[in-house]
Amino acid sequence: MATDSSQDLSAAIAGTRLGLGARPGELSRIGRGPVEWALDQIEAGSEQPQPFGSAGALPGSHDRIAAFAKYQTLRRAAQQPGAGPSSEEAYKEQRRVILRGAEREYVARARLGATTERGFAERWVLFWANWFTVAGVKQDTVGLTGPFEREAIRPHVFGPFEDLLMAAERHPGMLIYLDQVRSAGPNSEAARLRASGLNENLAREAMELHTVGVDGGYTQADVTELARALTGWSATGQGTAAVGDASGFVFRPILHEPGARTVMGRRYPEGGVDQASAILRDLARHPSTGRHVARRVAAHFVADTPPSTLIDRLETAFNTSQGDLKTVARVLVESPEIWDPAPKKVKSPYEFIVSAYRAAGAQPGRTRQFAGIMTALGQQPFRAPSPEGWPDDGPSWASPDGLVRRLGFAQDFAGEQMPAQPPAERADEVLGARLGAVSRTAVQRAESRQEAFAVLLMSPEFQRR
Amino acid sequence: MIDLPSLTRRSWLFGAAGVTVAFAACSSRAKEAPTGRPKMVVIIARGAMDGLSVLVPYADANYRALRGDLALPNPNEEGGVLRLDGDFGLHPSLSQLHAMHRAGEVRFAPAAAIPVRVRSHFEAQDVLESGEGGSYEGGDGWLNRALAASGGERALAVGAQTPLILKGTAPVGGWSPGRESDVDRLATIVQDLYAHDALLGPALAAGIRSETQADVVTEGLVIRRNDYSSIGAAVARFMKLPEGPDFVALSLDGYDTHARQAGLLANRLKIQDGVLGGLKTGLGDDWRSTVVVVATEFGRTARINGTFGTDHGTASSLIVAGGALKPGGLIGDWPTLAENQLFEGRDLAPTIDVRSVFKGVLRDHMGVDRAALDAKVFPNSADAPTTEGLV
Numbered sequence: 001m002a003t004d005s006s007q008d009l010s011a012a013i014a015g016t017r018l019g020l021g022a023r024p025g026e027l028s029r030i031g032r033g034p035v036e037w038a039l040d041q042i043e044a045g046s047e048q049p050q051p052f053g054s055a056g057a058l059p060g061s062h063d064r065i066a067a068f069a070k071y072q073t074l075r076r077a078a079q080q081p082g083a084g085p086s087s088e089e090a091y092k093e094q095r096r097v098i099l100r101g102a103e104r105e106y107v108a109r110a111r112l113g114a115t116t117e118r119g120f121a122e123r124w125v126l127f128w129a130n131w132f133t134v135a136g137v138k139q140d141t142v143g144l145t146g147p148f149e150r151e152a153i154r155p156h157v158f159g160p161f162e163d164l165l166m167a168a169e170r171h172p173g174m175l176i177y178l179d180q181v182r183s184a185g186p187n188s189e190a191a192r193l194r195a196s197g198l199n200e201n202l203a204r205e206a207m208e209l210h211t212v213g214v215d216g217g218y219t220q221a222d223v224t225e226l227a228r229a230l231t232g233w234s235a236t237g238q239g240t241a242a243v244g245d246a247s248g249f250v251f252r253p254i255l256h257e258p259g260a261r262t263v264m265g266r267r268y269p270e271g272g273v274d275q276a277s278a279i280l281r282d283l284a285r286h287p288s289t290g291r292h293v294a295r296r297v298a299a300h301f302v303a304d305t306p307p308s309t310l311i312d313r314l315e316t317a318f319n320t321s322q323g324d325l326k327t328v329a330r331v332l333v334e335s336p337e338i339w340d341p342a343p344k345k346v347k348s349p350y351e352f353i354v355s356a357y358r359a360a361g362a363q364p365g366r367t368r369q370f371a372g373i374m375t376a377l378g379q380q381p382f383r384a385p386s387p388e389g390w391p392d393d394g395p396s397w398a399s400p401d402g403l404v405r406r407l408g409f410a411q412d413f414a415g416e417q418m419p420a421q422p423p424a425e426r427a428d429e430v431l432g433a434r435l436g437a438v439s440r441t442a443v444q445r446a447e448s449r450q451e452a453f454a455v456l457l458m459s460p461e462f463q464r465r
Numbered sequence: 466m467i468d469l470p471s472l473t474r475r476s477w478l479f480g481a482a483g484v485t486v487a488f489a490a491c492s493s494r495a496k497e498a499p500t501g502r503p504k505m506v507v508i509i510a511r512g513a514m515d516g517l518s519v520l521v522p523y524a525d526a527n528y529r530a531l532r533g534d535l536a537l538p539n540p541n542e543e544g545g546v547l548r549l550d551g552d553f554g555l556h557p558s559l560s561q562l563h564a565m566h567r568a569g570e571v572r573f574a575p576a577a578a579i580p581v582r583v584r585s586h587f588e589a590q591d592v593l594e595s596g597e598g599g600s601y602e603g604g605d606g607w608l609n610r611a612l613a614a615s616g617g618e619r620a621l622a623v624g625a626q627t628p629l630i631l632k633g634t635a636p637v638g639g640w641s642p643g644r645e646s647d648v649d650r651l652a653t654i655v656q657d658l659y660a661h662d663a664l665l666g667p668a669l670a671a672g673i674r675s676e677t678q679a680d681v682v683t684e685g686l687v688i689r690r691n692d693y694s695s696i697g698a699a700v701a702r703f704m705k706l707p708e709g710p711d712f713v714a715l716s717l718d719g720y721d722t723h724a725r726q727a728g729l730l731a732n733r734l735k736i737q738d739g740v741l742g743g744l745k746t747g748l749g750d751d752w753r754s755t756v757v758v759v760a761t762e763f764g765r766t767a768r769i770n771g772t773f774g775t776d777h778g779t780a781s782s783l784i785v786a787g788g789a790l791k792p793g794g795l796i797g798d799w800p801t802l803a804e805n806q807l808f809e810g811r812d813l814a815p816t817i818d819v820r821s822v823f824k825g826v827l828r829d830h831m832g833v834d835r836a837a838l839d840a841k842v843f844p845n846s847a848d849a850p851t852t853e854g855l856v
Contacts, residue, residue, distance in 0.1 A: 179724050184771055197771010201723055208585055220584060346664070385718065388587050395604075398664050399627045400637070400672030407648045407655065407669075439658055451651060458655045460662050 005433060010034040012432030013339055017301070017465045019119020021355025024421070026117075027432045038333040041121040042326055045158045048121050051108035051150065058108060059101065061151060061172050061248045064143035065237045067098055071139075098143045102136055103371045105146025106381040110350075110364045114357035121158075124329060126350075127300050129153045132168040132210060133389035134177045136382040141177045145382035148173030151247050161293065161323035162284035169206060169280060172235035172248040178202040178387065181238035185231040185257020196255065203227035205387045211283040213292035218264055225261045229268065229276040232256035290318035296392075297328065302337050303344040304393045310337040343434065343464035346394040349377035351465065352406065356457050359430040360417040377405050398463070407458060414454035423452030431461050503789065503830050504704050506713040506744065506757040507608060507630060507823075510737065511590060512721030514761035516781030517802075517813060518730055520573045521546045521554045527802040533769040535726055552799070558734035561742035565786055572855070574796035574822055577783035578763060578815030580849065584777045586721065589762035594630035596820060598845035607820075607842055609633030611827050612712050614837040619710045630714045636671055693736045697743020705751055711831070715740065720761065724772035741786065753788035756830050756856065760819055766811050767802055778812035783822055789830055789856050796822060796852060818849035825852030 011031035015022035018038050022030075030037045041048075051058065059067075074091035077083060116122050129149045136142035152171040156164035168174055175181050183199035184190040191197065203226035207218050232255045234240065236248040244250035251273035261268045263279050264286070271278065283289060294314035298306035313335060314328055321327040332338060347355065353373065357363055364370045371381050378397070384390050391397070419426050424444045427435055439459040446452035456462060521537050522528050523546050529536045537556065538545035546554025547563040553575070555563050565571045579592045581599055592599075596607025606629045612620055613635040620637035631637050652673055659666040703709050717740070719733045737759065745752050764781030785796065797817030800806045808814040820843050827833040827842065828851055839846060 179772060182772060191771070199723060199770065199772055200776060204584070214585055214588060223584075386586060394664050395627070395632065398668050400668050400670075400675065402672075403665065403669045404648075404652075404672035404676060407652055411648050411651055442654055442658055446654070447650075451654075454651050455654055455658070458651070459658055460665055463665060 007031055007034070008433040009341055010339060012434040013341065014038060015119065016355075016431065016434060017343075017345075018123065018333060018338065020113050020116070020123055020351065021119070021358040021465075022430050022432070023115075023358045024361050024419070024426065024429045026358075027429065035333060038120045039330065041118045042158060042329045042333070044118070044121070045326065046155045048118060048125075048154065049112060049116055050154065051105070051112045051146075053104055053108045058105060058146065058150065060246075061144060061147040062236065062243075064098075064101065064147055065172060065235070065248055067094070067101070067143060068140050069237050070094055071098060095139075098139075102142050102146060102382060106374075107364050107370050109146070109149070110354060110357075110370060113350075113354040114363040120333070123301075125149075125154055125157050127297070128157045128164065130384070130389040130392075131296070132164075132174065133384045133387050134171075134173040134382075135384045135387070138177070141173060142382070144173035144176065147247075156325075158326045158329065159324070161289070161318070161325055162281050164325065165210060165280055165284050166277065168210070169202065170233065170247070170249045172238075172244075175202070175233060175235050175249070176238065178205055180230060181234045182255070183227065183231050184255040185228050187259070188231060188257050189254045198224075198227055198231065198257075200224060200227040202233075203230055206230075206280065207283065209387055209389075211280070211292070212264075212286050212288035216286065216288035216292065222263045225263045226276065226279055228257040228259075229261045229263070229279055232273060233276060284323055287319055290315045290323070293318055293323075293328070297332060298337075300345075300392050301332060302340070307337050310335055341434070343461065344394075345392075345465050346398045347463060347465055348390060348392075348397055349374060349379040349402075349406075352457075352463070353377070353409075355462070355465075356410075356413055357417075359426070359457065359462075360413075360419060360453075362417050373409060377409060378402055406463075407454075410454040410457040411450075414450045414452075414457065418449045418453040423449060423456065426453070427456045427459075430456070431459075434461055435459075436461055501751070501754055502711060503832065504711050504713070504751065504755045505826055505831050506700070506704075506715065506755065508737070508740070508757065508759040509590070509593070509628065509630065509714065509716045510720050510733075510759060510761040511586070511716055511718045512761075513586060513589075513763050513765055513777055514720040514733075514781055515722060515726065515730060515765040515775055516575070516761070516783075517764070517767065518556050518726075519559070519734065519784070520549075520575050520782040521556060522552060522575075522799070522802065523554050524552050525802045527767075527804070531767045531769070531802055534773060535769045535775070556731070556734050558731050559738045561738045561745070562784070562786065565741070565745065569792040570788055570790055571784065571786045572790060572793055572796055573785070574783040574817050574819075575799045576780035576797060576813055576816040577760075577819045577822065578780045578817075580818050580820065580846075582779065584763075586762060586777075591629060593760060593762045593819065594628060596823070596843045596846075598843075598848075605633030606630035607823065608712055608714055609635050609637065610842045611831065611833055611838075614842055615711075615831060615833050619708070620712060628714055628716055631712075636667060693739030694743030694746070697740040697745075698747035699743075700740075701744050701747025701749075701751075704748065704755070722765070722774045723770070723776060724774040726774040745788075756785065756787035756789050756826050758823065758826060759784035759786075760823075764813055767807055767813055768811065779808045780813040780815035783817075783819060785822065785826070785855060791854060791856055793854060796855075817852070818846075820846050820849040821852045822855070824849070825855045829853075830856040 011027045011034050014030045014034035014037055015027050071094040074094050078087040078091045113122055134145050134148045136145045148171050152167040156167050178201040179199045180202040182196045184196035200223055204223045208214050232251050232253055234250050234252045236244040236250050240250055240252055242250045259270055268275050268278050294311045297314055298310045313331055317328045317331040374381050424440055427440060427443045439461055443452050443456050446455050523539050540546055540548035540554050544557060548554045579589060581592055583589050594606045608630045609632055620631060620635055627637055656669060659669055717737055722729050748755055760783050761781050764778040765775035766778045770776050800814045800816055806814055824838055828835055828838055
């Protein structure tokens, strides 16, 4: 099979770095045009495959919010004096329903990751989902993390950044996670009734993590002003019977701080729900946001310390296109830096497992087992440790214990999933021209198929992208 | 490898409890015995621990007005603080810490802070762990540099990630409970593949080395989920090995109590108390040569907020505990909660730099050379004089 070896290398890079790892046979398909492979996915915009549940469509935010409300009702009933053991069992069962629902969401997403032909688009979604982290660390957010990704993130990742920002900050998952739903302005009607006070969490993270970044040039006073503008941004089921929009966003005037606000030197007249929207859109367009996005996109896709040429190019793309993420994605895949053969990024546990399933030509089956494995590898599903999301650098994931755990996973996974195909051939299909001679020999010389496949998964080439 | 009959196959979910432990590594298995070597444990409370609810100034004239429904009751009232003296009490969850205080084994810095004023958790934790005087640019932590400066080789990380405080050039091993697969052969093959890999090679080697140590530690010890004293006991066992760690770092999460603080914090402090108690009990005689420091990245607002919680503040309480401590009073002044004493009119004002206390323990207890302390371990710390007389 005479092929152009640099084309082989580009195909391998496309499959393993731009995508989520190659499935058997995939690299030869990508090889017909690696850059086009990525560009086609970008052009498809919001027409992308969606996570699928094994039992039909996945429930949306309204359903999850209702499930949580039911849980609260049952729990209160169980705490009444004279409540029997059956009411205790009822609320615990409802809690299990909620947790199982969250697990199913996660596996659905992992199944998509394991089977998609559009690996770059999916990686791009995962990046933005982490940018706007909503973690299931509280009982009321655990069921909302999945719907948040599907409703707020996925539809907008190839559109204008400010639309993505607005969708994310308005979603009940985000509003509940960052304690926005009951935040009340000091001069609001709710404050006069002494029902609630101001919470600055969402305002701070919106500036620090979601837009201009920690060096973006804002002050504590700006955070407080944005927090005041955001008061009233709430959700269905959070102290109101109003149903809200498709995702459950409800504006509650009783919480809203009246008056004009000044953020980063600009004045925003009173405007109810639109006041904070106007501020967020300006933040989205701020040059610091372009820089922030550029830095982190470059760091995620190319190297922990990315080349400044790439950062500059991405920043320009963002700022000159008014934050059009399709443009930024195009510029990224057409940048020479992303085609550098040297592997630099260590896979996160999620990336490792998904790429392992892809290498096996399989997909995750049993839900509980998957969640348990992810937790054991240090990346508990939908539970990033903070709004900053999961870390993205090599040392965070290539820790002594992390690697030993990957060894155990590789061994067990290979036992269950090892392909019938001769291991060295499978290694060629999955890593292509990025597979080194030493690793290939080790795979060939293994004493069993299981060992061979495990060695492939633990090879330095497979541990990185 | 030794069988681990007491560990279940199911992975141990740290997530909800938010506990990760990082140690300094050992190299061979050996029996337990009191070692007499000085040891230091740093517990990082992540999320900005509310110092005013840990070391409670129950008698301060402004405490109750500022804290409203969050104010803890006086000693001897129902749910009241555990009395330390006429001014301060401990949160009711901290019963084992209280007992240690009675034994003269605990001191507090009531208003300690990192040297820079930032309100971002991530930035502040980086400053706390890196030991830099300003915004963090380095990639390593002060405990790792102290390890290097003391000429020791003993570092181990339990849990899936090494925290910044122990990142650096000095090697840090890794371990956590929950594994059973026999991966000896695979491990050997993979280690060969990583022979020239500067990141993966040392990390995997360190992880495998500490597997061996772990066998000794966990034999006969049942580590149950949510049983924090058993976590403390496991850490203690590592420390008692003749080649066990001298430097330990442990993270506790869940302190960011912006809403409904009362219940959430009571739980977190119960966990902290369990870990401390388990450590003391587990160390036995070695408690006498141990110092434990509990630090957080910043404190919380003096005033209760609108959602029955508190927001990001500045100073918090720093706890120093251990059998090696010399008895003494407060470390640094208590600025009070008077309006004109609050930092920016909203936070407890800092009266001591956390680095001063860290330096005091490192110099006088761990024997780190004073020149190295100021040049390498805590560069640019001239404005944080070493706290005297802790040990």
